Amino acid sequence: MIRAFARQTDQSGTVIGVNAVTPAEGARLMQMPDYHIWFDACAPSDDDYRWLDQTFHFHPLTIEDAKQHDPRAKVTEYEGYLFITLHTPRRQDEHEESDEIHVWLSGKYFVSVHDLDNPIINNLIELQRMNFSLSEWGASFLLYRLSDLVVDAYFPVLDNLGDRMDSLEDRIVSDISQNQLNEIFALKQDLVFLRKTIGPMREVFNSLLIRRYSLIDERALVYLRDVYEHIVRFYDIIDSYRDLASNALDAYLSTVSNNLNLVMKRLTIITTIFMPLTFVTGFFGMNFVHLPFENDLVFWTAMAVMLFGVVGMLLWFKHERWL
Numbered sequence: 258m259i260r261a262f263a264r265q266t267d268q269s270g271t272v273i274g275v276n277a278v279t280p281a282e283g284a285r286l287m288q289m290p291d292y293h294i295w296f297d298a299c300a301p302s303d304d305d306y307r308w309l310d311q312t313f314h315f316h317p318l319t320i321e322d323a324k325q326h327d328p329r330a331k332v333t334e335y336e337g338y339l340f341i342t343l344h345t346p347r348r349q350d351e352h353e354e355s356d357e358i359h360v361w362l363s364g365k366y367f368v369s370v371h372d373l374d375n376p377i378i379n380n381l382i383e384l385q386r387m388n389f390s391l392s393e394w395g396a397s398f399l400l401y402r403l404s405d406l407v408v409d410a411y412f413p414v415l416d417n418l419g420d421r422m423d424s425l426e427d428r429i430v431s432d433i434s435q436n437q438l439n440e441i442f443a444l445k446q447d448l449v450f451l452r453k454t455i456g457p458m459r460e461v462f463n464s465l466l467i468r469r470y471s472l473i474d475e476r477a478l479v480y481l482r483d484v485y486e487h488i489v490r491f492y493d494i495i496d497s498y499r500d501l502a503s504n505a506l507d508a509y510l511s512t513v514s515n516n517l518n519l520v521m522k523r524l525t526i527i528t529t530i531f532m533p534l535t536f537v538t539g540f541f542g543m544n545f546v547h548l549p550f551e552n553d554l555v556f557w558t559a560m561a562v563m564l565f566g567v568v569g570m571l572l573w574f575k576h577e578r579w580l
């Protein structure tokens with residue numbers, strides 16, 4: 258499904274309004290100097306891609322990238338337009354996923370393509386209708402607004418990861434369990450995925466700032482720089498979380514090892530206590546039918562040796578702080 262929005266300006270360049278139009282009408286208005294058109298394709302069909310190709314004559318590689326899933330975020334310059342791919346976060350099945358938004362940007366039009374009904378695009382539509390203050394930038398305004406909304410969507414994701422990390426560290430210290438190991442690996446997997454997602458987007462905005470593409474309005478660069486700084490901050494936070502996750506794994510393994518050592522120490526103490534008892538009873542062939550050497554004194558002497566031996570070893574273990 259393709260929808261179109263026409264932004265009309267007067268002779269001074271001031272935006273008069275933004276109205277929804279049909280794709281065919283948008284293609285016609287695009288030829289007029291006082292109109293800039295935004296075409297948005299949500300879950301486009303083959304007919305929709307064919308219409309985009311016939312209307313804008315996009316390079317086949319850009320159409321192929323738009324049809325594929327999970328391509329690397331990038332910006333590529335073609336004759337007359339820029340092709341940009343961005344990723345938006347999405348939580349699914351207790352794992353971090355991402356959706357792609359593909360953008361063709363020109364001086365007269367802004368084309369966005371995405372597979373799902375993306376709330377970021379819906380928010381962008383409302384922002385464009387309510388605020389015209391920066392709309393004189395045309396497609397650069399839409400690119401900035403879209404980038405800002407994409408970056409803002411990562412804030413709750415990182416906050417959630419931070420909360421998960423804090424909770425995991427507290428539980429590792431207080432009450433360790435096997436489930437925590439699974440949580441650590443799930444957390445590390447999410448962090449690796451986000452790093453692979455945000456890293457290329459950092460390169461995209463760095464390229465937009467350094468190369469100074471002619472299709473990007475100079476007034477938009479200071480705002481795009483702010484977006485870039487947020488992404489760099491996210492990347493640093495993810496790296497710090499990865500270090501914390503590795504530390505949590507080390508703490509988990511150390512705690513498990515310490516608990517195992519405590520168990521082995523207790524078992525060793527028990528074994529050590531019973532060793533002299535076993536020796537004494539084995540030496541005398543102890544039983545309760547025929548007393549050792551048929552002498553009551555020898556029997557009670559053996560019992561006293563075993564009792565005082567056990568008490569003595571317990572006192573010694575306590576003195577050495579093994580108990």
